[in-house]
Amino acid sequence: GAGVSQSPSNKVTEKGKDVELRCDPISGHTALYWYRQSLGQGLEFLIYFQGNSAPDKSGLPSDRFSAERTGGSVSTLTIQRTQQEDSAVYLCASSLGGGYRPQHFGDGTRLSIL
Amino acid sequence: QQPVQSPQAVILREGEDAVINCSSSKALYSVHWYRQKHGEAPVFLMILLKGGEQKGHDKISASFNEKKQQSSLYLTASQLSYSGTYFCGTERDYGQNFVFGPGTRLSVLP
Numbered sequence: 001g002a003g004v005s006q007s008p009s010n011k012v013t014e015k016g017k018d019v020e021l022r023c024d025p026i027s028g029h030t031a032l033y034w035y036r037q038s039l040g041q042g043l044e045f046l047i048y049f050q051g052n053s054a055p056d057k058s059g060l061p062s063d064r065f066s067a068e069r070t071g072g073s074v075s076t077l078t079i080q081r082t083q084q085e086d087s088a089v090y091l092c093a094s095s096l097g098g099g100y101r102p103q104h105f106g107d108g109t110r111l112s113i114l
Numbered sequence: 115q116q117p118v119q120s121p122q123a124v125i126l127r128e129g130e131d132a133v134i135n136c137s138s139s140k141a142l143y144s145v146h147w148y149r150q151k152h153g154e155a156p157v158f159l160m161i162l163l164k165g166g167e168q169k170g171h172d173k174i175s176a177s178f179n180e181k182k183q184q185s186s187l188y189l190t191a192s193q194l195s196y197s198g199t200y201f202c203g204t205e206r207d208y209g210q211n212f213v214f215g216p217g218t219r220l221s222v223l224p
Contacts, residue, residue, distance in 0.1 A: 033212075043156065043201060043214040056210075091155060100144045100163055100205075105155035 002026065004106035006092050012112045015084060021077040021109045025094030032075050033093045033103060034067055043091065049075065050097065079111075087113045115140055117204045119215040126192050126222050134218045136202030137184040143210075145178050145185040146203035149196075150217075156201060159187075189220070197222045 005024040013019055025032050034046040045059040049069045060066070064082075069075040079086055089110050093103040117138045124132055136145060144163050148156040160169045162178035162185055169176055173190040189196055199217040 035214075042216045045213055048212070093156075100161050100208075102146070102158040102161060103148075103156075103203075104158070107155050 004092055004094050004104055006090075006106035006109050008109060009107065010110045010112075012114065013082060014114050015082060017082055018078065018080045019082055019111065021079075021090050021092075021111070023075045023077070023092030023094075023106060025073065025075070025092070026104055028096070029094035029104070030072065030097050031095045031101065031103075032069060033095075034075070034077050035091045035093065036061075036088045037091060037108070038088045046077070046090075082111075082113045084113045087111055116213050117202055117215040119200075119202060119218050121218060122216070123219040124221070126220070128194060128222055128224055129191050130222075132189045132192060132220060134187040134189075134200050134202075134220070135184060136187070136204070136215055137182070138204050140183065140206055142178075142180075142183050142204050143207050144205045145176075146205070146212075147176055147185075147187050148201045148203065148214075149198045150201065151198040159200075192220075192222045194222050194224060196220060 007022045030051045032049040035043045037043055047067045048056040064080045067077045089108040091108045093105045095101040095103045117136050120135045126132055146161050147159040150156040164180050176187045178185045199219050201217045202215045205212045
């Protein structure tokens with residue numbers, strides 16, 4: 001497929017467990033963004049990767065959240081010791097580069113913490 | 115710093131026009147506009163760069179006033195398919211400090 005792919009599409013887990021969310025960007029896109037969207041709310045920026053530059057982690061809400069991007073392609077967002085307030089849709093977007101480039105979004109992962 | 119969007123919500127009848135505003139207290143490099151339908155991912159509409167410009171396609175257009183650091187999205191002769199939440203995203207420098215506004219919920223009724 002040509003679009004941004006996220007997996008899993010849905011994840012239900014118990015409080016305190018760790019979760020990993022995966023994002024496959026569009027081939028050739030050097031920029032990758034993670035956002036969090038709580039029910040009925042806006043898009044909260046989490047982290048931004050651009051090429052080989054150091055990622056912009058300024059939006060990560062706590063040290064329980066981390067992300068990596070391997071080989072400039074696939075990215076994994078990890079949430080450790082999940083809390084109920086982590087429940088949200090996690091969206092990934094990619095673009096051809098930072099700056100005036102459209103972001104293409106995946107369908108998101110709906111995370112529910114019991 | 116998150117841009118401000120207004121109005122928060124608007125209800126229209128099919129065929130009516132609407133304007134959504136996005137403003138920032140900081141100098142901007144670019145403004146992006148996206149539309150998100152319920153249960154779906156946001157979809158890109160257009161990008162405007164500093165220098166002041168206007169863009170449009172079909173009946174949706176936008177402008178960027180660099181002096182005011184404000185962008186406006188214009189929806190003309192609205193259609194039912196225009197319903198959704200519109201987000202502006204602002205960038206203060208090339209590839210930096212990108213942040214979305216809180217969104218404007220648009221409902222178009224028949």
